[in-house]
Structures are given as structure tokens and as C-alpha cells.
Amino acid sequence: MPLHTDPFVDRKFLGGLLNRFLPKLPKAFRKFVEAHKDEPIVSFMVCRAPLDKVSNTFLNTLTLGDWDNIKQKANVDKLFHIYAIINGKYIYEKLSVPTFKNASGGDLSRSGAESMDAPINKTVTIGDFVDKAIKRMGDDYYTYDGFKNNCQDFLSNSLSASGLGNSATQSFLKQDTKKLIEETPEFSKYLGKEITDLAGAATKAWSELTDKRGGRRHHNRAFDSNRNKRLH
Numbered sequence: 001m002p003l004h005t006d007p008f009v010d011r012k013f014l015g016g017l018l019n020r021f022l023p024k025l026p027k028a029f030r031k032f033v034e035a036h037k038d039e040p041i042v043s044f045m046v047c048r049a050p051l052d053k054v055s056n057t058f059l060n061t062l063t064l065g066d067w068d069n070i071k072q073k074a075n076v077d078k079l080f081h082i083y084a085i086i087n088g089k090y091i092y093e094k095l096s097v098p099t100f101k102n103a104s105g106g107d108l109s110r111s112g113a114e115s116m117d118a119p120i121n122k123t124v125t126i127g128d129f130v131d132k133a134i135k136r137m138g139d140d141y142y143t144y145d146g147f148k149n150n151c152q153d154f155l156s157n158s159l160s161a162s163g164l165g166n167s168a169t170q171s172f173l174k175q176d177t178k179k180l181i182e183e184t185p186e187f188s189k190y191l192g193k194e195i196t197d198l199a200g201a202a203t204k205a206w207s208e209l210t211d212k213r214g215g216r217r218h219h220n221r222a223f224d225s226n227r228n229k230r231l232h
Contacts, residue, residue: 024142025098026207032100036090037127043087044120044164046155046173048080049113055081082152082173085115086126094154096144097203100130116172118165129162136161 023030083093091103134141137157140149152173159165 022204023208024139026204027211028207029098029100031211032090032102033127033130037125037130039087039126041086041120041124041126041129041164043085044118044159045085045088045115046082046118046159046165046169047085047110047113047115048082048173048175049110051079051081052111080152080175082155084118084155084158090126092155092158094144094151095203098141098154100126116169118159118169120164122163124162124164129158129164132161133158 081093083091085103085108086092089103091099091101091107093099137154140157141154143149144151152175155173156170159169
């Protein structure tokens, strides 16, 4: 059954309901962008790392132990998590929510990671980079769906919105998962989305509690060209 016709796909339960009462972006993200918004992007390294054991165990559970068989049918050996190292010291990625942070030592040398430098042919600040990505992606910027709005879609759109990178960059970060998605049961896609919605809500709630100062609430309203309204 095609994904868009599945009766469960657009239904929102606990995760979706909780997110309606939370900011669209975690406070940690908002604080980071506010602090670095005027900093120009001088280097942009696109990275891909094989999914770790925890992620593969989660996917195996979602598919009732059939994950390896699904990958074999789709002719996929391994899946990658896509992320970026910006200016050699910041991590930009999408987990259950968008993340922008100072890199730790482990972030700069993730196990099995491969990388490619994206060409920088114009001046783009961190603030403008985020603004343009939000404008291009709309609400998809804030949410995660491992099967149709994942880490590679996030980074691909973010680069394209600012005119950074090139065709080689896009080829490096995009993994063809069409067959894998077709082989994955619809109930697994639905459960995966619900679980990541809950994880995203928990991350944002925790960030609101622990990041005491800084960052502006991003209310659920139409986007405005003014950054203060989009990151409000």
C-alpha cells in the first residue's frame, strides 16, 4: 500500500498532541543560533556514519525482528546517519529534532564516518543559513520521519536553500532508500513516527527546563521573512 494512502500515516496521537504545546525548536537550538547568528560559514563538511547498534536494534524491534531481511530484499547493506560539521567546530543535524551545537571530541570522530567538504562560494551567516532552510522546508524542518523526512532530507534541503554545495555533495549525502521503504511494513512506519514524535517532545520539554536563559519561543504560526518572528 502506498505510504500516502495508509490510514494511520497522518493520524496524530500522544507525540503529535504534545508537540502542539511545545516550541517548534528546542531552546538549546534557539540559544545557539541567537549566539552565532552573525558568524559566517567558512567551512561545511558533510558527514555520514553507519547507524549505530542502538538504532539498528530499534529498527529491528519496529519490524518485529525482520529488519535484516527487509534490508536484504531492498539490497541495502547499511544505512547512514547524515550530519554536518560547520566551521570545524559545530554539529548540525536532525535527530528527533533539529540540533545545532558545539561539537564534542566524539562528534568530530564518529565511528566509521566518511566526509566530504561542501564548496562555499558565497557569504552565508549561520542565522541566514537556518532562516533559509526553514523557509524552504516549512514545518518539515521541525519534524522527523525516518522514512520520508529524515536526516538526509534535512541536510540536503538546508544546503540547497542557501546555495551551498554542489551535485557531488548531494550525491554523497543522499542514500537511495525507495526500495527499503517499500519493503517496510506500514505499521512499522507509523510506530516509528509516533515514537520519534514522543522523543522530540521529550527533548524539547527537557530543553525548556534545563536551558534557563536565552532563545525565543517559536510559536505555531505562519512564517514571516523576519528572523525574529521565525525564531520567536
